[in-house]
Amino acid sequence: MSLTRRQTATALLAVxxxxxxxxxxxxxxGAGGPRPRTLHIAGDSTAAPKSVDAAPETGWGMxxxxxxxxxxxxxxxxxxxRSSKSFIDEGRLAALLGGVxxxxxxxxxxxxNDEKTEDPSRGTDPSTTYRxxxxxxxxxxxxxxxxxxxxxxxxxxRFGPDGTARPTHGEYPAAMxxxxxxEGVPLLDIQALSLDRWQRLGxxxxxxxxxxxxxxxxxxxxDGAQDNTHFRPSGAVDVARMTARALLDEGVLAARDLRxxxxxxxxxxxxxxxxxxxxxxxx
Numbered sequence: 441m442s443l444t445r446r447q448t449a450t451a452l453l454a455v456x457x458x459x460x461x462x463x464x465x466x467x468x469x470g471a472g473g474p475r476p477r478t479l480h481i482a483g484d485s486t487a488a489p490k491s492v493d494a495a496p497e498t499g500w501g502m503x504x505x506x507x508x509x510x511x512x513x514x515x516x517x518x519x520x521x522r523s524s525k526s527f528i529d530e531g532r533l534a535a536l537l538g539g540v541x542x543x544x545x546x547x548x549x550x551x552x553n554d555e556k557t558e559d560p561s562r563g564t565d566p567s568t569t570y571r572x573x574x575x576x577x578x579x580x581x582x583x584x585x586x587x588x589x590x591x592x593x594x595x596x597x598r599f600g601p602d603g604t605a606r607p608t609h610g611e612y613p614a615a616m617x618x619x620x621x622x623e624g625v626p627l628l629d630i631q632a633l634s635l636d637r638w639q640r641l642g643x644x645x646x647x648x649x650x651x652x653x654x655x656x657x658x659x660x661x662x663d664g665a666q667d668n669t670h671f672r673p674s675g676a677v678d679v680a681r682m683t684a685r686a687l688l689d690e691g692v693l694a695a696r697d698l699r700x701x702x703x704x705x706x707x708x709x710x711x712x713x714x715x716x717x718x719x720x721x722x723x
Contacts (some may be wrong), residue, residue: 489516
């Protein structure tokens with residue numbers, strides 16, 4: 441997940457999207473009604489909201505609300521290119537926490553960019569600093585009587601010559617699993633679940649999920665793309681469904697909190713935000 445010019449612009453766009461999402465839900469839907477419970481997402485580009493110029497690239501957090509009952513809300517604070525470290529260092533966790541209320545959930549999924557140890561602004565060590573930064577998310581959520589949930593990183597699309605899906609995240613998933621056990625925090629093992637899913641689909645079956653495009657397929661990708669990390673809408677829907685089911689299986693959410701777990705969610709339901717444009721005319 442290198443920070444290209446387009447990805448950087450998308451990352452900047454994600455800040456106001458994330459920060460404005462939570463206050464909108466602070467007082468519920470009706471006058472004097474209870475405040476809906478919110479699921480806050482802290483993560484990287486695999487979950488992040490995307491702008492229209494990045495379409496059809498889609499973060500799984502964009503599809504996540506389709507699987508949640510109407511009494512739950514999502515505040516997607518994930519941003520392209522961030523690690524457990526840089527998300528904190530840039531003040532993004534502090535901004536997220538401003539909207540957290542008792543009973544909320546904080547879903548934390550980092551690892552892709554923590555692996556970039558050549559970059560001191562993002563890289564962490566799985567046995568030391570990665571765990572230390574993750575602990576900050578847990579402490580801050582608990583201090584606000586919210587429930588933290590750890591999610592191992594979704595797997596990239598990588599297959600061996602024999603067609604076997606290969607793990608790509610090194611020791612980071614194991615480090616998160618160990619931390620979850622130490623801290624008594626729910627763990628959604630998305631790395632293992634997605635690796636199994638990619639194995640069942642195979643090299644050809646996974647292509648429609650990832651950002652593989654021919655030249656001319658998308659205005660935002662005029663030269664096409666062969667991206668084995670980021671998703672098209674169908675892939676984002678797949679991972680969002682996987683995450684929702686894991687929340688149910690781990691007892692974090694109840695069946696009444698979820699919907700459409702076995703139903704088709706059309707790609708057409710995905711929408712992308714327009715980037716800020718001061719000169720855009722409005723009615």
